[in-house]
Amino acid sequence: MRRVVILGTGGTIAGTAQDPSRQWAYRAAQLSVSQLVEAVPELEGVPLETVQVAQVDSKDMSWSVWRALGRALHEHLERDEVAGVVITHGTDTLEETAYLLQALHDGAKPVVLTAAMFPATSPHADGPTNLRDAVRVVQEAAQRCLGGVVAVMHGRVWSAGAVRKSHTHAPDAFDGGDAPPLVTLKREPVELEEDVVKALSRLGFRAQGAGAAEPAEESWTSVWHRCGRWGWGYLEADPPRVEIVCSHADADGWIVRAMLAQAQTTTRPLRGIVVAGTGHGTIHAGLTEALREAACQGVTVWRSSRVARGGVLPREGDEWPGVPHLTAAQARVALMLSLLGVSFMA
Numbered sequence: 001m002r003r004v005v006i007l008g009t010g011g012t013i014a015g016t017a018q019d020p021s022r023q024w025a026y027r028a029a030q031l032s033v034s035q036l037v038e039a040v041p042e043l044e045g046v047p048l049e050t051v052q053v054a055q056v057d058s059k060d061m062s063w064s065v066w067r068a069l070g071r072a073l074h075e076h077l078e079r080d081e082v083a084g085v086v087i088t089h090g091t092d093t094l095e096e097t098a099y100l101l102q103a104l105h106d107g108a109k110p111v112v113l114t115a116a117m118f119p120a121t122s123p124h125a126d127g128p129t130n131l132r133d134a135v136r137v138v139q140e141a142a143q144r145c146l147g148g149v150v151a152v153m154h155g156r157v158w159s160a161g162a163v164r165k166s167h168t169h170a171p172d173a174f175d176g177g178d179a180p181p182l183v184t185l186k187r188e189p190v191e192l193e194e195d196v197v198k199a200l201s202r203l204g205f206r207a208q209g210a211g212a213a214e215p216a217e218e219s220w221t222s223v224w225h226r227c228g229r230w231g232w233g234y235l236e237a238d239p240p241r242v243e244i245v246c247s248h249a250d251a252d253g254w255i256v257r258a259m260l261a262q263a264q265t266t267t268r269p270l271r272g273i274v275v276a277g278t279g280h281g282t283i284h285a286g287l288t289e290a291l292r293e294a295a296c297q298g299v300t301v302w303r304s305s306r307v308a309r310g311g312v313l314p315r316e317g318d319e320w321p322g323v324p325h326l327t328a329a330q331a332r333v334a335l336m337l338s339l340l341g342v343s344f345m346a
C-alpha cells in the first residue's frame with residue numbers, strides 16, 4: 001500500500017477546550033497533526049506520514065500559509081511512494097483553500113481536505129471520523145486512478161470548486177451549492193453514548209452515524225472535476241490585493257472610495273474588487289458609481305452574489321463579469337489568480 005501524507009494546518013479539528021462540556025469555548029489549532037492521527041484507532045498500521053505545515057485558526061488563513069502548503073504539496077506529490085495527500089484545515093476558509101489548490105494542482109493524485117465542527121476534546125468530536133474517511137478517500141481514489149482536489153466532511157465527498165460552509169454550527173455544515181456530493185460514503189455507524197445523542201437532538205442536530213442517511217453501496221464517479229494544472233510556482237509570487245465589497249441597502253460606494261484614497265499610499269495597491277451583489281449579482285446604484293471610478297483607475301471588478309445558490313451567469317451587456325457558481329470568497333481567490341495570469345473557473 002502506498003503512503004498517505006497528512007499535512008496539518010490547524011483548525012477546530014486540532015482544537016481543544018478547557019471544559020469539554022462547553023464545546024463553543026475552545027481554541028482552534030492546539031494539537032499537532034500527529035496527535036490527531038494517534039486519536040484514530042482505524043489509522044493504526046496505515047502507512048502515513050504527518051507534516052505540520054501551519055497551525056492556524058483558518059479565519060486567519062493567509063497567502064503565506066498557502067505558499068507553504070503549495071511547497072509541501074509539490075514535495076510530497078512528486079514522490080512515487082505517495083498515493084495522495086490529506087490536509088487538515090479549519091472549516092471557516094476551507095472553501096478558499098480548496099478552490100485555490102484545484103486551480104494549481106496538476107490533478108494526477110488525490111488531495112483531500114478535511115476539517116471538524118467540534119474540537120478534539122468534545123465528547124462528540126467529528127474530527128477523528130472525518131480524518132479516517134479522508135485517508136480512505138485518498139486510498140480509494142488512488143486505486144481508481146482519480147486525481148484532483150476534494151473535501152471530505154460528514155460522510156460526503158465534495159468537489160473543491162463547489163464546496164462551501166453553509167451552516168455555522170451544525171456537524172453537517174458543508175454543501176456544494178448547486179452541486180451534489182461526488183460520493184456519499186458508506187460508513188460503519190459510530191457508537192455514540194445515549195446522552196450525547198440526546199444532547200445533540202435537543203440542539204436540533206442529528207447525531208453523526210446514528211440514523212444519518214447512508215447509501216447501501218458507495219457510488220464513485222469515474223472522474224473528478226478537472227484541475228487548472230497551473231502549478232504551485234504561482235504561490236511564490238506576491239499576492240495582488242483583492243477586496244470583497246458587499247452590495248446592500250444604502251451602499252453608496254463610501255467604502256470603495258476610501259479604499260481608492262488609501263490605495264495611493266500603500267505598497268500593496270488595490271488591484272481588484274469582488275462585489276458580493278444582490279440576487280443575480282446586481283449592485284446598488286451608489287456603489288456602481290464608485291466601482292466605475294475604481295475601474296477607471298485600473299481596478300478589476302468582478303461580480304458574485306450574496307445569495308447561497310445559483311451564482312452569477314453571464315448576460316449580454318454586463319458591465320463587469322459575473323462569477324458563476326463560486327462564493328464571493330472563492331471568487332476573490334479566482335480574481336487574485338487571474339491577476340497573476342492564472343485563468344481557471346471550476
Ligand code: SIN
Pocket residue numbers: 010011012013028056057058059089090091092093115116117
Ligand atoms: C477554523 O476555521 O480554523 C476554526 C473553525 C473550524 O475549524 O470549524
